[in-house]
Amino acid sequence: MHEALKEAALAARQRAHAPFSRFLVGAAVETADGRIWPGCNVENSSYGLTMCAERTAIFSAVAAGARHFVRCAVVVDTPKLTPPCGACRQVLWDLCGDLEIVLFNLQGDEAAYRLADLLPHPFDATFLD
Numbered sequence: 446m447h448e449a450l451k452e453a454a455l456a457a458r459q460r461a462h463a464p465f466s467r468f469l470v471g472a473a474v475e476t477a478d479g480r481i482w483p484g485c486n487v488e489n490s491s492y493g494l495t496m497c498a499e500r501t502a503i504f505s506a507v508a509a510g511a512r513h514f515v516r517c518a519v520v521v522d523t524p525k526l527t528p529p530c531g532a533c534r535q536v537l538w539d540l541c542g543d544l545e546i547v548l549f550n551l552q553g554d555e556a557a558y559r560l561a562d563l564l565p566h567p568f569d570a571t572f573l574d
């Protein structure tokens with residue numbers, strides 16, 4: 446299940462640029478029509494400019510014209526599965542709504558969440574009306 450999405454996240458993780466934290470993260474987002482975009486974390490010597498894997502993936506997808514996302518996978522090589530950080534949750538909510546978030550690691554653990562459960566009471570464009 447979701448094997449192509451997981452494969453894309455795994456391959457992206459190999460491309461992570463994380464010389465400062467050495468914490469390599471891969472992500473991939475999937476559209477309703479089954480297209481997949483990968484992303485990895487890209488760190489910067491000015492640490493705050495680092496971009497997470499999830500945002501790299503979703504921004505690439507949107508830049509390529511993709512819309513209507515259904516799922517985002519995130520892979521790490523630690524026993525603890527890594528959920529999207531707060532900034533990524535906000536960005537994913539704005540662009541994707543209530544996505545399925547699939548977390549897994551190289552040890553074979555996996556868990557799935559709804560973004561609405563990870564980001565209760567979100568701010569979004571409706572507040573700008």
Ligand code: THU
Nearest residue numbers: 466468470486497498528529530
């Ligand atoms: N990171 C991600 O790419 N995604 C997450 O969900 C959590 C954190 C990255 C940012 C940074 O390059 C490294 O992991 C350590 O925080």
